[in-house]
Amino acid sequence: xxxxIREMKRKDLDQILEIEKLCFxxxxxxxxxxxELKNPLARYIVAEESFVLQGYAGIWLIFDEGHITNVxxxxxxxxxxxxxxxxxxxxxxxxxxxxxxxTLEVRPSNHAALSLYRRMGFEEKGLRRGYxxxxxxxxxxxVKKL
Numbered sequence: 001x002x003x004x005i006r007e008m009k010r011k012d013l014d015q016i017l018e019i020e021k022l023c024f025x026x027x028x029x030x031x032x033x034x035x036e037l038k039n040p041l042a043r044y045i046v047a048e049e050s051f052v053l054q055g056y057a058g059i060w061l062i063f064d065e066g067h068i069t070n071v072x073x074x075x076x077x078x079x080x081x082x083x084x085x086x087x088x089x090x091x092x093x094x095x096x097x098x099x100x101x102x103t104l105e106v107r108p109s110n111h112a113a114l115s116l117y118r119r120m121g122f123e124e125k126g127l128r129r130g131y132x133x134x135x136x137x138x139x140x141x142x143v144k145k146l
Contacts, residue, residue: 001049003082005089008044008056010037015053016046023072025134042069043097045089047082057086059094059102066094068104071113083113087120095146102146105131105139117142 008016013033020027036042036058044058055073059066068090073083094102105128106113122142131139 003047003049003054003085005045005047005085008037008046008058010034012046012053012056016056019053019056019072019074022075026132028070036069043090043093044070045086045093047073047077047086049077054080055082055086057090059090061094061097061099064098064100066091066097066099066102068102071104078112083116084120087116091120091144091146100146102144104142106142107132107137108140109137114140117144120144 013030016033017027017030033044036044039060041060041062042058043061044056046053047055053074054077055071057071058069060069071083071086071090073086091102102122103125104117104122106117108114122144124140125143126141128139128141130136
């Protein structure tokens with residue numbers, strides 16, 4: 001089976017919402033994703049295998065910066081480097097749109113994501129105290145220069 005990276009479409013939302021609920025304590029709503037798909041500054045991609053979504057990623061492209069909004073991989077598909085593939089593609093997309101840096105926030109407790117981001121060249125640049133509403137956890141701000 002071949003994994004394909006492509007642009008997210010409205011028809012993907014049922015599968016996206018399933019992944020979202022499995023990956024995040026405060027999942028985004030259908031309306032949030034619909035709004036993002038209409039946002040001219042936002043780009044979302046999916047990893048698809050045999051018509052089944054395995055993960056997705058999103059980014060806002062503002063002036064010369066990309067800000068990653070989401071990276072999520074379905075639990076059944078973890079350990080296959082799909083997160084890395086999504087991240088490489090979303091960072092490449094940012095660069096193609098003129099971004100000179102990409103930023104993101106991540107929970108300090110999300111060791112798998114932190115390991116991936118560090119491996120991909122992101123560096124810790126700051127802390128947002130009490131950022132996550134579900135438990136008040138701080139967010140590490142990470143940046144990758146392009």
